[in-house]
Amino acid sequence: MIRRGQASSAIHANMTPMIDVIFLLIVFFVAVSQIVDRDAVPLDLPAFEESAASEIGIEDKVIVNLISNQEGQVSQIHVRGHDVAIEDIETLHRIVTTGINGGAKEIHIRAERTAAYQYVYEVFESIQLLEGAKHVQLVIKDDAG
């Protein structure tokens, strides 16, 4: 109730700049989520002083991460957010095939520098059996970058 002689005073939040800033934050996080590659788990990748490897493009890809222990044994593969046992070829096939059917152009193999070759080759053999998966990229650390 307004009393005589008292000015009407209501507290207002100014909605326009608030919406403005909230929209900017949304756009910012959408842009960041496009850049951050959640499929690339931290691994101790091979690195060379004079590397002849090419830069990695931004096109859609299936990243196959081979996680190994200190002896170089690979027991687990991390691909598209799933942890797959190296013996579970069927699951690996299903996930990689889903990625290729979803428009992924490349398959990137990321393995730690001390991983034993036999496990990497098992993944090659497995991928080789898939339709449309004849090109792979062998990922290394780019010291120049």
Add this chain to the structure above:
Amino acid sequence: MKKNGFKQGVIGLNLTSMIDVVFLLLIYFMVATEFKTSEAAFAMDLPERIEQSSTLFDDEPLIILVDSAGEEIHDVRMSVLGPWDDVQTPEALRAFLYKNVADGFGKQGYFTLDHPIVIRPAKDAHWEHVLAVYNAAVHAKYTNITLDEPT
């Protein structure tokens, strides 16, 4: 001091509009920038396999055996099958391949740039050592490089 005819005013920054403009600039530069990743990659074609066992080549491939004697990069052990006993490091392989390329422009050598090179690592060979040999062949501009079954 309050002057006659002037209201007392507080000088302040309007933070909302400043954040607004700063975010716009940030997003503009983020979108305009091409982010450089800290990783690079070697492209490799997986060979067509016949009955799961053998790989066919038109030419006799140059076969390179790779093994590891330790964890460091210089612990790579390699040899080239054939009469090339002196090629025992990735650096020597790179020089050897570069020296022996027949490019069709007067440079005489044993191999063309699409000559098949087969890297045949031991099953326990470290991935870094395998790729060190692969890197040497790519450096020498050879294009037909494959990784073979482990021995």
